[in-house]
Amino acid sequence: MDDFIITSHPSGILEWRINRPEKRNAVNFNVIKGLEEALDWAEKDQQVKTLVITGTGKQAFCSGGDLDEFHQLKTSEEAFSMLSKMGNLLYRLATFIKPTLALINGSAVGGGCEIATACDFRIAKKECKMGFIQGRLGITTGWGGASILYEKLPPQEAMKILLEANTYSTDQLKELGFVQEVFEKIDIHTAEDYLSHILKNHLHVLMCYKVALVSKWEHSALQSRMEKEIRNCSILWEKEEHHQAVEKFRTRKKE
Numbered sequence: 001m002d003d004f005i006i007t008s009h010p011s012g013i014l015e016w017r018i019n020r021p022e023k024r025n026a027v028n029f030n031v032i033k034g035l036e037e038a039l040d041w042a043e044k045d046q047q048v049k050t051l052v053i054t055g056t057g058k059q060a061f062c063s064g065g066d067l068d069e070f071h072q073l074k075t076s077e078e079a080f081s082m083l084s085k086m087g088n089l090l091y092r093l094a095t096f097i098k099p100t101l102a103l104i105n106g107s108a109v110g111g112g113c114e115i116a117t118a119c120d121f122r123i124a125k126k127e128c129k130m131g132f133i134q135g136r137l138g139i140t141t142g143w144g145g146a147s148i149l150y151e152k153l154p155p156q157e158a159m160k161i162l163l164e165a166n167t168y169s170t171d172q173l174k175e176l177g178f179v180q181e182v183f184e185k186i187d188i189h190t191a192e193d194y195l196s197h198i199l200k201n202h203l204h205v206l207m208c209y210k211v212a213l214v215s216k217w218e219h220s221a222l223q224s225r226m227e228k229e230i231r232n233c234s235i236l237w238e239k240e241e242h243h244q245a246v247e248k249f250r251t252r253k254k255e
């Protein structure tokens, strides 16, 4: 089974789906490669007007980094190599020249929330649990998601959900303005309906509006703020508290 699936829809949506439901769509090195592939495709294909990111199954959008695969990374430098690889892709996603949407089909936690944050829009199935839970593992957002979140929510609201490292309901996050719409059921057709007016417009119109947003972030040095955030996470990654927290998760069911 492929770790990700890319589907080009006649509506002009390119769908990138993380396909690891048995691990709640955790991100491994293969999935990181898949995100780069999807961004390359969406950039080059003139038929593509929007990029939609989602997950396979009804339980998870994405559970963040694969704690088994990335658990092997022990030192700050080893961690930084992976974190910056994904962080560079999240900067590329956040500043992507075409509109992007996170179709949140299930729980989105840790780096899964960072991926959702990097998209322009977030629509979610009711009752999904979402949250930047990295703090529970003794680390901070490792893919630059906090810097992007500070661009999308009032700073005090963004800081509260980062500091709490908690999970929230979709209704709570809609009230905060993090989630744009909540649906009882959700699938790619929900995304097509939500994007229907955007998909009717010329691609060059959509791209010009994205350029206007991206230039704001270029001037406010979003990329270097993300790099600093990622470096700080890699320093925390090396500490014993982080490795013990990950080990506790990985062995929790075997007790």
Ligand SMILES: CC[C@H](C(=O)O)C(=O)SCCNC(=O)CCNC(=O)[C@H](O)C(C)(C)COP(=O)(O)OP(=O)(O)OC[C@H]1O[C@@H](n2cnc3c(N)ncnc32)[C@H](O)[C@@H]1OP(=O)(O)O
Pocket: 022, 023, 024, 026, 027, 059, 060, 062, 063, 064, 065, 066, 067, 068, 070, 107, 109, 110, 111, 112, 114, 133, 134, 137, 140, 141, 142, 143, 249, 253
């Ligand atoms: C790399 C850093 C990155 C960043 O911040 O940049 C991060 O994302 S750090 C945060 C990493 N993610 C987590 O800590 C989330 C861990 N997972 C969970 O909290 C839960 O699994 C949840 C809420 C996503 C879903 O809970 P649910 O009860 O529905 O499922 P289970 O917990 O029973 O898990 C089912 C199955 O999936 C495996 N699993 C889940 N998440 C991960 C993961 N992130 N990495 C590896 N494997 C994961 C879990 O172990 C179970 O497998 P099984 O073989 O059945 O034990």
